[in-house]
């Protein structure tokens with residue numbers, strides 16, 4: 273996909289940001305979320321507050337160009353998305369429920385093709401198709 277313009281939400285140590293930056297050409301850019309006007313991104317990585325992912329999706333899907341990719345981290349949420357809510361420790365429930373809703377929503381979002389990558393804590397790749 274030869275990305276040049278990328279976006280990250282949830283920077284923290286910058287580890288994932290650096291991984292993205294190292295994959296870019298010399299004239300590539302990694303942006304933090306701010307007013308970007310009409311500019312569109314090739315790639316966005318989201319690793320922030322899980323309860324906001326669905327809200328981020330609504331905004332980011334408009335900021336990523338058709339053919340661009342949005343990656344959501346932690347979409348298996350320690351495997352708790354595959355368990356009944358009662359089996360999930362209380363402190364993980366809010367985020368587990370938010371991720372579960374996000375995953376269901378993305379699976380039926382006609383604007384994106386979705387691939388769930390079962391590495392680490394799960395990464396969902398969404399390629400914008402419209």
Ligand SMILES: C[S@@+](CC[C@H](N)C(=O)[O-])C[C@H]1O[C@@H](n2cnc3c(N)ncnc32)[C@H](O)[C@@H]1O
Nearest residue numbers: 281282283284285286287288289319320321324
């Ligand atoms: C799991 S860490 C991200 C780790 C990062 N990808 C890395 O490689 O170091 C989550 C980050 O999301 C940030 N965060 C939490 N809520 C946020 C919000 N509402 N908006 C933006 N960032 C948020 C936290 O401050 C934290 O830096």
